[in-house]
Amino acid sequence: MSAKTARITAVETYDIRFPTSRELDGSDAMNPDPDYSAAYLVLRTDAGDGLEGHGFAFTIGRGNDVQVAAIEALREHVVGRPVDQLCADPGTLNRDLIGDSQLRWLGPEKGVMHMAIGAVVNAVWDLAAKRAGRPLWRLLAEADPAWLVSQVDFRYIADALTPEDALDLLRRGREGSEARTATLLERGYPAYTTSPGWLGYSDDKLTRLARQAVADGFTQIKLKVGADLQDDIRRCRAARAAVGPGIRIAIDANQRWNVGEAVEWTRALAEFDPYWIEEPTSPDDILGHAAVRKGVAPVKVATGEHVQNRIVFKQLLQAGAIDVLQLDAARVGGVNENLAILLLAAKFGVPVCPHAGGVGLCELVQHLSMFDYAALSGTTDDRVIEFVDHLHEHFVTPTVIRDGHYTAPTTPGFSAQMHPHSIETYSYPRGSFWVADAATTKAVTA
């Protein structure tokens, strides 16, 4: 099959789960025992070039099978598409998936079905970048601004961002982009770390890891809060003592509070100079975030990892509800929707500090921030990507952190590809880890 007539021949899916709950890694006020998981897919083609598109939705365990089923429901939209055309214009597939008139009822543009769309669309971008021989961030940074605009769905956001606005922002973003690309390749993109702050960790572990974070070059750490105020006061005090006054400490309530509680609780922690309060309440509560922001200033308000789509981000910006926008690479409808979100943030002048961690979220989202720096906002001021040091070893091109910075990826693609051995071992429930685990459990309970 020649490359010109190649088509997508298969969408293979995998239910991959890691037993992270056993170490309380990732524990917070709402998620006491996550098993970090990926509803993973591989796009295969008959191009004969050996290239595949990899993508995934991130979940935290139960329901990963539902997420896989949602990806499979999209299969008929993808198989048979000409690869050239698909990779030249992922936006058409993106619109077709969002526009499926029957599947649309299950969202629209939210929850399980929308994350499935994001996984498929991201896999297409992985394939497109591999075929172009570019890491995704460079493919985006070097792309024609008009083409980038064509990749954005302006439906429901045109009252805040028009195609003309977007083109203007992208054209201005290109000025000086070569120099910024060189900076990224040399220095990387600033990161902050959540590793010290999981709720399940002891104060000693928190202190040790916080000191380590500073020694490793991070200038911001994050603590989970929201389960018990006295514990939070003690932990914030320990963290501030460990890192000193010059390091930013973000706090994260993972949606634990009502609006009033969020204001009171955050004020009670104000003496430890928290930089932002993250997810103070429901990610759906735009007006609630605006009220919290008024109530806790000068502490900043951040949210985004659970914000379902560009329409809610638009309103958070319109309502002046957030100081920091935390997009997630695998929550919304993929790269295309994240382009819209980056453009909205640029239009409103709000810094983007992406959510990451989980399985592969660091690997993906670094590309979006690096594109933003190279060719859109043009700055890293007050911008940091979350970093959590878990599960990177399962990826073929894992993130590399050096002196508190994400090193710029140079391998073609979206850094989304997992090792075949990891996929096999952690496939649920028939991968070798889970089979052995079930046997052990049986032996113990027998």
Added chain:
Amino acid sequence: MSAKTARITAVETYDIRFPTSRELDGSDAMNPDPDYSAAYLVLRTDAGDGLEGHGFAFTIGRGNDVQVAAIEALREHVVGRPVDQLCADPGTLNRDLIGDSQLRWLGPEKGVMHMAIGAVVNAVWDLAAKRAGRPLWRLLAEADPAWLVSQVDFRYIADALTPEDALDLLRRGREGSEARTATLLERGYPAYTTSPGWLGYSDDKLTRLARQAVADGFTQIKLKVGADLQDDIRRCRAARAAVGPGIRIAIDANQRWNVGEAVEWTRALAEFDPYWIEEPTSPDDILGHAAVRKGVAPVKVATGEHVQNRIVFKQLLQAGAIDVLQLDAARVGGVNENLAILLLAAKFGVPVCPHAGGVGLCELVQHLSMFDYAALSGTTDDRVIEFVDHLHEHFVTPTVIRDGHYTAPTTPGFSAQMHPHSIETYSYPRGSFWVADAATTKAVTA
């Protein structure tokens, strides 16, 4: 097994699909060819009383399998629960399902997982009402107000509605409820009909059905709009000519527009005196609806069938974004969340005109409106339940419309139960209808 120690023994699920797309029933600007479907479940017990709980999520075809998978992901939370306890307090199950710390990641409280929660919770209420020997609306209308308050999850809405507010509203709602119950039993609850207005119907069919609606006693009809402005002008003119000036004509764009388009298009139809514009834009766009409402007054703004949860309804009310609240019985987290939504509407003084149609939505939602009239808002002024005359024959106790009113159900339960024969025939893809259909398709294309 004695009734006292009975437990839930099974959650059986069914993927039921009706081939409605072949008649263009249900066609609108966003949903040109729906196959009305139900992700259906039956709760079985070992009580030995023959009573089962039936519930479902409504979808429009593709993805109904994903919806069934989501219901199955909740099974372990339900099987084994003591039936007495479950039926005495469905709110605890409701909170446990919403609070599952791993499944929560797939929402939270939106999309496929949240509709699954709604289906399971509604099945519990069906069982509870059957065991109590009451139609659900009467069980709710006669319940102790304090107990009803205990069934509501105030998380994320307490800034707009406190438990004290709710108790006050429900206590006041009980005054005169016996007389209103008698009115419901005698006269029923006012309905409006969407049957004339599907986008796929010819002008002749529209005119004929609109006249028939008036003859049948309806005082409001609804037309789908939003695909083509000239068509809409022609269809609105025909409808107005058919029904005369005294009948309300609602128009429904099914989310077709951006904010600016919504205002322009609605104004262009103003000469035909539309009563409300429904779903002018994305159901997620609270601020957008507020802008549309300002732009189209005195035409009212209505939305709700796709509003994901109480948190978004809260904001639509806080922002003054809607004149009419269209709750849906099977979109949100079941009766418990709809109690919260009815209470919010009562607090803000906004009339509730539920969405219905589809499969079984009329059967369910009549109970909520009748409870509201009997024991909460206490009025039917400017309140109507949507009625669409499709697929009722598949239900054991179908809705009965008399003189433009829903007749009050008297059979114990939530009217959710389908005939076994219908379930068998339309189960997808192995039910007898679909097997025969596949054979015909094969014969035709052979």
